[in-house]
Amino acid sequence: MTEQSLPLAGIGIAALERDIGVGKDTLRVWERRYGFPKPHRDAIGERVYPADQVEHLRLIKRLMDQGQRPGVLLRMPLTELCEQSASTAIGIGADEAVDWVIPMLKARDVDHLRAEFAQRLARDGLERFVTKTVPALNRRIGDGWMTGEIEIYEEHLYTELMQNQLRSSIYALASRGKRPHVLLTTVKDEEHLLGLLMAEALLAANGAWCLSLGAQTPTSDIVGATVGSTIDIVALSFSSAYPWRKARNVLVELRAALPGNIELWAGGAALIGRERMIPSVVVLETLGHIGTALTNWRKLRGGASSEHGAT
Amino acid sequence: MTEQSLPLAGIGIAALERDIGVGKDTLRVWERRYGFPKPHRDAIGERVYPADQVEHLRLIKRLMDQGQRPGVLLRMPLTELCEQSASTAIGIGADEAVDWVIPMLKARDVDHLRAEFAQRLARDGLERFVTKTVPALNRRIGDGWMTGEIEIYEEHLYTELMQNQLRSSIYALASRGKRPHVLLTTVKDEEHLLGLLMAEALLAANGAWCLSLGAQTPTSDIVGATVGSTIDIVALSFSSAYPWRKARNVLVELRAALPGNIELWAGGAALIGRERMIPSVVVLETLGHIGTALTNWRKLRGGASSEHGAT
DNA sequence: TCATCGGTTTGTCCTAGACAAACTGAAAAC
DNA sequence: GTTTTCAGTTTGTCTAGGACAAACCGATGA
Incomplete structure (x- = not known):
């Protein structure tokens, strides 16, 4: 009963600006120049971006952040975009095996996650934890999100738990x-x-x-x-x-x-x-x-x- | 050579948005409706806000955050605005003596503030600290801000320090x-x-x-x-x-x-x-x-x- | 190999109009 | 006496297409 209330689900332009990090003016001018994104319009004619276009844009933004040009990416079909994304992902390689985080997040096993973070931090030391483990985890979470492996709120949850872990470490170190x-x-x-x-x-x-x-x-x-x-x-x-x-x-x-x-x-x-x-x-x-x-x-x-x- | 290059010193609309925290659209519509702010224009016709108008706007924003209405404030002369700012100063009642926090904040004595929070928490217990001391402090800070006694960033600083204090207490309690x-x-x-x-x-x-x-x-x-x-x-x-x-x-x-x-x-x-x-x-x-x-x-x-x- | 130069791309700003959400204050209902 | 409802007003955000400077590109010259 709750889901059907909005068949035209999507987000407005201000929310999209926050989500993706691209200004309202830019989003409008992209639509005008390249024909994408092409949001629906609500009853009063305002833009409503459906979820698939938001994901599409997120992928484009990611490739832009790697130095690719907007005009090319925005004219490119989604399939080709995915190949681009896949081919750039190879170079990084395995920093550290962190796949364990995904099943724990999916299982909402908060206590276990907290314990795992704390244990690795104690074993490897703060410096290694922050410069190696956390970036590897962040990357793994980011990838998992791009591929649809994990949900947005699971990323949110990860971020929150990791922030708490870091805060308590910092508090203990206070010089x-x-x-x-x-x-x-x-x-x-x-x-x-x-x-x-x-x-x-x-x-x-x-x-x-x-x-x-x-x-x-x-x-x-x-x-x-x-x-x-x-x-x-x-x-x-x-x-x-x-x-x-x-x-x-x-x-x-x-x-x-x-x-x-x-x-x-x-x-x-x-x-x-x-x-x-x-x-x-x-x-x-x-x-x-x-x-x-x-x-x-x-x-x-x-x-x-x-x-x-x-x- | 670098400073004298701009005799028409001022900031653009994007910078003003960052500074004051009011959106570009809103700034333009204020100008249209109320005739203020009235920025200069540079060679290509873009808005350039001089420093005095920025300060004026900062004061307006401050009073708006206290609940005053934009339409009134934007039509008000600067002199009256200053009186407003000064007159909102009245004390409430004494829940608990917490005036010590003000001078410490003004002196940026962060270590001392942290110590004071921790000590009171240890002495009175978490329950009393959270239900009595913290609300009293919040009220005192809020008042101090309304009266101009403390600056916005000092409130920000207080909030941050208190949040850290609470977080570490919570972390220690984790059941x-x-x-x-x-x-x-x-x-x-x-x-x-x-x-x-x-x-x-x-x-x-x-x-x-x-x-x-x-x-x-x-x-x-x-x-x-x-x-x-x-x-x-x-x-x-x-x-x-x-x-x-x-x-x-x-x-x-x-x-x-x-x-x-x-x-x-x-x-x-x-x-x-x-x-x-x-x-x-x-x-x-x-x-x-x-x-x-x-x-x-x-x-x-x-x-x-x-x-x-x-x- | 590096600097210069025109052409293209790209983001931000402009104007003016429109409308919904939030607020105000008075009347009505509990 | 308090709370809800309602109409009127205020206020922020959205829309449209046009404009332009700064950044970027690739080719040419030193």
Whole structure:
């Protein structure tokens, strides 16, 4: 009785923008230029995107994030798109065997998942867990979702459990006062926290003092939070759904607004291949670079902590 | 050379959207309807908002967040706006002396705040901490923000620190398998997590097994997450910012979609005074009612756990 | 091998109109 | 006396097609 109420099921353009990470204007202009996506219209003529087109778009966005061109992908039939996706997936290969996570998620075996995460973390250490196991798990979940192997809420559940695991590790590591002091957050419209938590865990493991403001802090608040504080570094995370141009604009704007003695670090899938793009912003292409960046900072700034009064 | 290049300094509409948190469409329609903001135009006719208008808008947004109406604020001269901002300052009653939090926040004394939270929690116990101290702190922070005593990002910071405190308490309490099994989350467009975490802490302290899906889970995912699981209760939190009619609709819809043997609990400021509104949904007006509701559930359902197969 | 240049692609901004959801306040019903 | 209902108003988001700059492409020249 509950399902039949909406035979024209689908989502609106604002929801699609959030889901896929492509602006409303862009979605409309794609429809005009390439004839795809071609959403249904509801009673008042507004766009309603059915689930299959949303999936189709998600695949396109994924390939775009790998550097493919929109005009080509949007004209390509779905079958060919799938081949593209399959052929790019080979190169990565087996980082670590993590297939166990799928059946556990399907069985809603929450206690078991929690235990498995905790056990692997204890056995391998935080650094290996965060740089190897978690990315492998994320990839496996992402693939499983693309192939329809797992449902959206199972991905949601995984994310939630992993976030809790990381939070408790970070809490246990909390160091007092040690330099550098790092402010972590994501900007408005970027709600993915997992990457940020992974970064925070690595920073904390390397003895940095971390302060996370959580997700979606407006830029003016980020600046405000550094005023009169002892923050040395502001670190931001951008997921692949975040349009990289927008990320660049935010970074340029924030760089200009922050005092010069505070470094600005940025990372996440949205910035891969864009290291050179933003002047005087440290772009960390992978989590592994955090350690190096931290060592560099300590070498350059660590000894000169008395300089903090400089304008 | 870099600074002087723009004598007509200002920001574009996309940057303003990020800064203030008001959509591009809304900004344009305000200009059309109320004549404010009235940005300059650059060489190609695009909007350029000067700094004073940005500040003016920031003030308006702040008063809007307190519940004032846009049409009134946008027609009001700046001077009157400032008076408004100043005059909303009145104190309520003293639940508990929590004024200490303000200077600590102003001093960005994060370590001290964390320590203070942890100490009070250890001294008074979780139940008292969550039902008395945290609400008192929330109220004090809210007041401080209305009066301009503290900045928005300081409220943000408080929320983040408190959430971490609660999360670590919950993690430490995690009970295995004990009934009832409670699924906690907020619905789409409700991003406030603090109330949900407070509820989770109380539930966990009373021996319930909790699974939090975090914020903004789509209703279909909430239903999906209960399928094939052992969930007894779905619990939702609605902050005061959530329109109560919308809350009622969501609850009615969700009640219909969930199997009858799963209870639906809802709480939060949006539902105060609306206990009778939704049939067969348990509306918890205050956090204190969680304990009673739990006892009731155990009396009615606890003994009959073999019923869980019923559809 | 690297820089320069025209042509093409692509995202974002523009205008102005429309409409549903949310809010307001008064009248009606419990 | 409280709560629900209802009409009127406010308010945000959507639609359409046009425009243009910045980014990207491939070819030509140094």
